[in-house]
Amino acid sequence: MNQFLFETIETAGAAIRNKRISPVELTQMTLNQIHEYEPRVNAFITVMEEEALAQARQLEEELLNNVVRGPLHGIPIAVKDILQTKGVKTTGGSKIFEDWIPSEDAAAVQKLREAGAVIIGKANLHEFAMGATTENPHYGSTKNPWNVTRIPGGSSGGSAVATATGMAFGAVGTDTAGSIRLPTAMCGTVGFKPTYGVVSRRGCLPFSWSLDHVGPMARTVQDAAIMLEVMKGYDQKDRASVKRTMPVLSDSLNDLKGVKLGFYEPYMFAGIDADVKKVIDEAFRQLESLGAEIVPIDLPGIDEALNALKAIAQSEVVSVHEPLLKKYGHLYGDDLKYRFEFGSDISATIYLRAQRRREQFVRETIKQMNGIDALVGPTNVQPPFEIGTMVPEMAISNMFTLGKTPLANILGFPALSVACGFTTENLPVGLQLIGKPFTDRRVLQIGDCYENSMPWVKALKRCKGTVLLLPRTKEAEGRFS
Template sequence: MSTTSDDPLNLTLAEAARAIRTREVSPVELVRGCLARIEAHDDGLRAWITVCDEEALDAARSAEREVRSGARSKPLLGVPIALKDNIATRGLRTTAGSKILSDWIPDEDATVVARLREAGAIILGKLNLHEFAWGGTSDNPHYGTVRNPWNPDRFPGGSSGGSGVAVAARMCFGALGTDTGGSIRLPSAINGITGIRPTYGRVSNHGIVPLAWSMDTAGPMARTSEDCAVLFDVIAGHDPRDPTTANRAAPPCVPTLRGSLRGLRIGVIPGYFFHHLQPDVESAVRRALSAFEELGAVIVDVPIENIHGNISAQLTIESAEPSTYHQRWLRERPQDYGADVRTLLEVGELMLATHYLQAQRYRTLLREEFLQAFRNVDAFVCPTLPFTATPVGATTVRIEGDVEESMLSAIMQFTGVASLTGLPAMSVPCGFDSEGLPVGMQLIGRPFEESLLFRMAAEYQGVTDFHRRAPDLATRGASKAPPGRPD
């Protein structure tokens, strides 16, 4: 792995934005560099569904003219980013990783895309994902299996797997993903990048193909906390076209990134946060907690009485709601779904109303327990998931001993907590396992207090370098197309 380089593609998003404003680097140079990297390595990684070569270069030339004219107010002017392909883009096909929407060309941008364009961002293209965002592996039967840049024989997490890979592999400076049960945080952890699931209702879902309406949210994925904060400040805020967005102010987070953590109270749930983990994951997250203590934070054990029911409730809701959205297609075009997604949708149709309502009642209970706990702590810290990247194609995982368990439920062990409660949660790289695969820790905060999570992550990244490390694609062999599913 590498940590430093003169290559401008190794700039963080925030560094690139500053370098563009001071004319130290050209938007055209950055776009060409990203396109060359995609061309060199994506046959092996399969992170992209659509690449907008000429459109991105035209936008870069326009941004360069703006910079020369003295424009300085757009925070993302000339910065190349990418979008998960369930986020609508005007005039550009949006497939949701599916065959069913393979020819859909939206008439308008999703709200988050419109806000990115207004901020000067250059859209490089659309990123691969688990079909319809319903799965955690990004093994896509229609557009190819996404591969992990740290080891292409391992999976990249999902459903925003293409977003995680494109950022980690330095193919773009940041990306948007969507998160229902963990689909931003999981690929962020697996690929060694930073990503945040905002508070439910903080970011508009208008123009995004839904998975489960009551939990879906879009959010940024990038290399650092600062990068994510820059993107978040652009996309956050009320949208009258999405009635689920909160009608409240969204103060900028970037100005509050730096600040002492002395006296910060970090909650740990005994018997849950450090239970049922691979040893390398546990040791990495415990070292991260020690780093927070050295920064002045205090670790507090906080019991959450009903925490152990979260995976069951998460799977119930995340089965019933997608099946409702897909009901017509599932009857008219069942053969056009991948086998795994079709099975999940069929299982969702078997859920009883009593199952769904009990899961929703549990959500209310769990959220109230967390809100009560926040009287005694400022944030929670735990692993993002209990294991590191498993082999491509695996549907089970070994966490302890030789016991095989379902991948789908295992990946939700920690991420489902924030999804159910609607709390903001952020994955931050905190180490590597014995095979050189990234480990992520999850920060969970109070509703609408993303700024604290950004500050915690920024201070942690100020004393560690995990977020600066990059996979060496040449030695990993990612430039060679591995055997896998066809495009």
């Protein structure tokens, strides 16, 4: 039955609705998996065992009365510990909030609960979501399940690891410069950053209010779409929230004929590891075999726009944390202290100039994407490095050197990372698709078609319970060839 933990949300949900497994049984199986593997990977700050079982019992009783809330009814989901959970501590990965117990759920968490999801625990993260490695000085580093000496990516590293290891069927993450997509790429799962404003950030401790996104993390694209369908929607208490009816679930595409993907090589392949590039090149060939046309595209002003992102993010985060810094400055990790020093030097003039540059870049990119369904490229351009090897002064640049995720944040466009293969060291690589505003469903459709076309995807699902967390062997590696 342990292998059932690596089924999709679709399959597990159907089993619950057909009463082949109960919400309580599935929740207990998930908790048993956490007890077995959690000490080794450190994916959680808080495991909500009592709360999860209480939820599961209620959902089981509803099921016996033929009440089904939807496809997430009885499905264990993890939540990044930067989103509020009513009655359960929300630390933000910081010592400052180690004892804070919110009185209400974050908007996304509330919607998941109402849809029948069982909140299994609060996932570990890079302190205050401000880093790409999930090396947390207060709650310990989260380990990459494919090689526990390596980082899992960040900042939503715990969410990605919990999903990859069968300790949750999906998770909620946040993404300011790639914090959903980078860890999912490095852990062999799926992450989706919606169009800015599609999912409410209410109840999420902010990093950068003009760049922050909340989104789903799962093991398949379709599962991410199921979660997003529940999480999205207008929220009048989030000023960035948009009033827009936008269904995201749809039938799978049989091929990609007529799909045009834009590729800007000077950015997407800059700094790419040769081993990672081989995997991405093969993914491009597969997309083309499905009928997609990959065409060169220009993104004028991209360097200035990415520099603008750095200025915006760092100045906004200093503004958010200024009251805390005065009282609790000594409780922050070293890499965050360096980040605040950098942000404090950004003047109002520089900040406003950066926001104007951003607006110009968004307008120009929309023009460049005329006739293009999505941009395509790698999610991560480097494999995960060893834990404990990054000095604080360099940590601020990790998101820009490890991957190509920040582009979608400065744009605010929907972006998907889907697993696309492995390096010779058996470390996952992610393929990224970036759509135009509010084309979230189209991006998910393209990613789903690609994912379903890859024969190793089914093998990946079957093998996760036996390959993850175990010493690498030739037999294990052969399953992915």
